[in-house]
Amino acid sequence: MNSFNAISVRDLTKAFKLYTSPRELFKEFIGQPPQEFVALDRVSFDVRKGEAVGIMGRNGAGKSTLLRIIAGTLDKTSGNVEVNGRISAILELGTGFRPEYTGRQNVITGGLCLGMTRKEIEKKLASIIEFSELEEFIDRPFKTYSSGMQARLTFATAVHIDPDILIVDEALGVGDAKFQRKCFEKMQQFRRRGCAVLLVSHDMNTVASFCDRAVLLQRGQVLMDDNAADVSRVYYQMLLGNGTAPDAPIMAAIGGEEEVAATPSPQATRTGTQKGAELIAYSLENEEGRLVNTLVSGQKFTVTIRARFDRDIQEPTVGFLVRDVRGVDVFGVDTFGARIPLPPCKSGEVLEFKLPCTMWLAKGTFFLSPSVGCIDDGATLDMHLDALCFSVTTPLRVHDISIVNMAPEFEHLSARVY
C-alpha cells in the first residue's frame, strides 16, 4: 500500500449466505450452496492519512458492512482491505459494553475490547470520564443510561485509544448538540495530527462540512467517490427522487461554449406527467447577459427556461423553485400563481421563458428546479428537481451567517452620539 494511505480497499465483495430454514444448513453440508445476498460488490477506494471520508448511501446500501469489514469485525468474501495503523471503531453504541456493569467498569472492558491495554486504560480513566461529562453517573449501571449518555461514554472511550484511524458509524447522532460539537472538535484534532477518519452519516450537511471526500454507495457498489460537497448533493437528490441516481445526464444548458453556465446536474430527477411538454434547456444569466453559475447577492439576474411542446396547450405555465443544500424551499414562482398568462403553444413549438429577478439570497449554494405545466388540466408536465446548481456570493458588507441580503444602505447610515 502507498505510504500516504491509511486504508486501501480493493474489489471488496461481501456476500451473505441466506439460510431460510435449518434445512438449508444441511443442504450446504451436502454440497448445495444456499442463496446469497451481495451486500458489497467490488468496492474500491483509498483513505489517506489525515483525510476525513464520509460514507453515504440509503438504508441497506452496505455502509455498516463496509465499516465492519475494515474494522475487522466481519469477514469479507473476496477482495482486499489494507489498514495502516491502529483502528478505533465506533460501530454501534456501547460496543463491548455490558448493560449490568457500571459506566466505570464498562470503560475498562470496552477499552480492552477496543484494543487498549489495562495499564493504558487505568492511565486514561479519569480523562475518559471527564470527556464523557458523566462523573455523576459513572458508578451507575450502563443499562440505566439514556442513549445520549451511552454515546458519550462510547465515544469518550474510543477516542482515548489515540487511534491512527477512527471509524464512526452514526453513533454521534444521538449525543446532544454540544457533545456532538465536542466530538467533531476532537475528530478535527485527530485529523490535524494525521489520523484518518471514516464517518458514516445520513446527514449531508455533516458530511459536506466535516469530510474532505465522500463515497456514495448504492446497492453495494460505489456510485460516486468525489469531494464531499458534490457527493452530498447527489445523495440528497437520490433521497428526493426515486432513490437511485439516473444513469445518464438528462439536460443540457443553453448557451455559448465559451461561457460558464450554471451546472446542470446529471443527477436531476424528473417529475410531472411528462406528457405534452418537456424542458429542453435552462440557464442563469447575470446583468451583462452572460451565462453564469455564480450570482452576486443584491444584483439582477435572469432565469431562462425553454420547453418544447408535443401537443397543443392553450394555457401553459412555467416556473421554478429554489432550494438550499438542506432541501429547504427558499423561493418559488410560476406564471400561473403570478397571474401572468403565457401565449398558447402548438405541438412542435418551443416556448422560451425569460424572467428577470433580483438575487436577495445571501452567500450559499442553491439548486433551481425548473418546471413547465398546463393550466388547462392543472398538471405539471415536466419538472427537473434541483437541476441547476449555483452559488451566491455576498458583498463584503453582508455578514457571513446571513440567509438573506437585506441590502443595508451604509451610504444613508446615521450614527449619533449623545
Ligand SMILES: Nc1ncnc2c1ncn2[C@@H]1O[C@H](COP(=O)(O)OP(=O)(O)OP(=O)(O)O)[C@@H](O)[C@H]1O
Ligand atoms: N447478516 C446478514 N445476513 C444477510 N444480509 C445481511 C446481513 N447483514 C446485512 N445484510 C444485508 O446487507 C445489506 C447492507 O446492509 P448494511 O447494514 O451494510 O447497510 P447500511 O448501508 O449500513 O444500512 P443503514 O443505513 O440502514 O444502516 C442490507 O440489504 C442488509 O439486509
